[in-house]
Amino acid sequence: MLRRTVREFASRYVAPLAKRIDAENWYPRELVRDMGKMGILTPNIPEDLGGAGLDLLGVSVVLEEIARYSGSASLIPEVQGTLVAHVIAKYGGRRIVEEVVPKLASGEAIGSFALSEPCCGSDAANIETTIERQGGEWVVKGTKMWTTQGLYADYFLVFGRIGDRSERHRNIAAVLIKRGSCIKVNPIEVVGFRGTGTAEVIIDGCRAGDNDLISPPPMGFKAAMDALNVGRVAISALGIGLAEAAFEEAYSFLTQRVAFGKPVIEFQGIQFRLAELYTMIESGRSMVYRAAELHTKGYEDFPVAAAATKLHVARISVEVAGEALRLMGGYGYSRESNVERIYRDAKLLEIGEGTNEVQMLVISKHIYRKGAKWLI
Numbered sequence: 380m381l382r383r384t385v386r387e388f389a390s391r392y393v394a395p396l397a398k399r400i401d402a403e404n405w406y407p408r409e410l411v412r413d414m415g416k417m418g419i420l421t422p423n424i425p426e427d428l429g430g431a432g433l434d435l436l437g438v439s440v441v442l443e444e445i446a447r448y449s450g451s452a453s454l455i456p457e458v459q460g461t462l463v464a465h466v467i468a469k470y471g472g473r474r475i476v477e478e479v480v481p482k483l484a485s486g487e488a489i490g491s492f493a494l495s496e497p498c499c500g501s502d503a504a505n506i507e508t509t510i511e512r513q514g515g516e517w518v519v520k521g522t523k524m525w526t527t528q529g530l531y532a533d534y535f536l537v538f539g540r541i542g543d544r545s546e547r548h549r550n551i552a553a554v555l556i557k558r559g560s561c562i563k564v565n566p567i568e569v570v571g572f573r574g575t576g577t578a579e580v581i582i583d584g585c586r587a588g589d590n591d592l593i594s595p596p597p598m599g600f601k602a603a604m605d606a607l608n609v610g611r612v613a614i615s616a617l618g619i620g621l622a623e624a625a626f627e628e629a630y631s632f633l634t635q636r637v638a639f640g641k642p643v644i645e646f647q648g649i650q651f652r653l654a655e656l657y658t659m660i661e662s663g664r665s666m667v668y669r670a671a672e673l674h675t676k677g678y679e680d681f682p683v684a685a686a687a688t689k690l691h692v693a694r695i696s697v698e699v700a701g702e703a704l705r706l707m708g709g710y711g712y713s714r715e716s717n718v719e720r721i722y723r724d725a726k727l728l729e730i731g732e733g734t735n736e737v738q739m740l741v742i743s744k745h746i747y748r749k750g751a752k753w754l755i
């Protein structure tokens with residue numbers, strides 16, 4: 380039912396915009412409001428705050444279905460819901476939650492998750508942004524990189540440190556900053572997920588009250604990692620949607636394209652390759668749905684399941700999209716095809732919300748600590 384509803388919405392409202400979002404690097408502001416009206420802009424947020432109240436399995440279905448039509452359109456609720464609104468709703472005080480989360484849920488406001496910096500992405504505990512106490516307020520200074528929705532955000536969930544950098548993760552806090560004259564944003568041209576407002580964000584002495592300090596140390600870094608663990612499953616669901624779309628494009632092309640007197644799909648070499656790609660997609664989907672279930676059950680090793688899922692799905696979505704492109708011959712390689720866009724989008728899965736190596740760090744730490752202990 381959820382899947383059907385979102386698929387209908389996405390085929391009606393997302394599909395017609397997908398090419399423009401990518402080609403013109405165009406942020407679909409009205410679509411964001413439409414997703415808000417449907418409750419799927421922050422699908423994980425409780426209904427009384429304007430979300431859809433879905434568990435991670437439901438969120439995964441939403442993101443997978445939107446991504447079948449546009450990766451960029453799916454990244455917007457992924458960031459707005461599972462990263463930004465998630466942290467504010469879970470760690471923020473009641474006043475700030477009631478003030479900000481419904482605006483993020485409805486699409487009245489745009490939120491961004493500002494953790495990565497020019498110095499540090501994988502080594503997030505080494506960030507340089509400072510949060511200092513001055514005259515009863517918090518003063519925030521620093522530069523953030525790669526911030527999705529940064530160009531258009533009304534609220535920036537900024538991670539910075541209160542005190543010395545040598546403390547690493549121990550003194551990191553999350554603070555919510557409203558867009559104002561203390562913020563400057565510079566666009567960053569990226570190859571995929573275009574139209575999502577990727578930006579460098581310069582924070583020059585923004586002031587925040589105690590209410591805006593969403594998660595003080597030592598919980599600030601934990602809040603970031605909590606969001607990223609959930610986000611890794613969510614972005615994997617998005618990756619599965621991309622892979623499914625690429626597979627379907629290739630399948631449809633191969634049934635129509637004739638070579639050596641018959642449709643190309645009738646060659647067994649092609650059928651076997653499709654069988655392999657199909658199996659890869661099903662393996663990734665199973666991991667996403669199982670990781671989501673482990674999250675809902677509060678399983679303690681959920682972060683390991685999330686990391687393994689993200690690592691696997693990053694690899695298979697890139698391989699499926701690349702193979703779909705190749706199987707479609709010259710057309711697949713042309714700017715007219717959808718698979719070239721899907722391939723560019725899929726490549727981000729190997730980098731965003733933790734590179735493949737970072738997922739391997741999480742998994743190998745688990746093996747080192749617990750030995751050959753399986754997840755369930």
Ligand SMILES: Cc1cc2nc3c(=O)[nH]c(=O)nc-3n(C[C@H](O)[C@H](O)[C@H](O)COP(=O)(O)OP(=O)(O)OC[C@H]3O[C@@H](n4cnc5c(N)ncnc54)[C@H](O)[C@@H]3O)c2cc1C
Nearest residue numbers: 492493494495499500501525526527730731732733734736
């Ligand atoms: C389109 C896009 C959108 C993004 N959106 C956001 C966002 O909204 N918010 C946000 O905070 N960030 C965002 N990011 C940033 C993203 O999370 C980082 O790019 C990512 O974490 C990698 O960090 P980095 O680019 O600094 O690479 P680095 O950390 O410098 O890594 C460079 C290379 O070194 C490898 N490496 C690093 N450490 C190790 C190690 N210990 N062992 C082995 N290899 C290692 C990495 O795997 C990588 O291959 C976005 C990035 C992109 C491209």
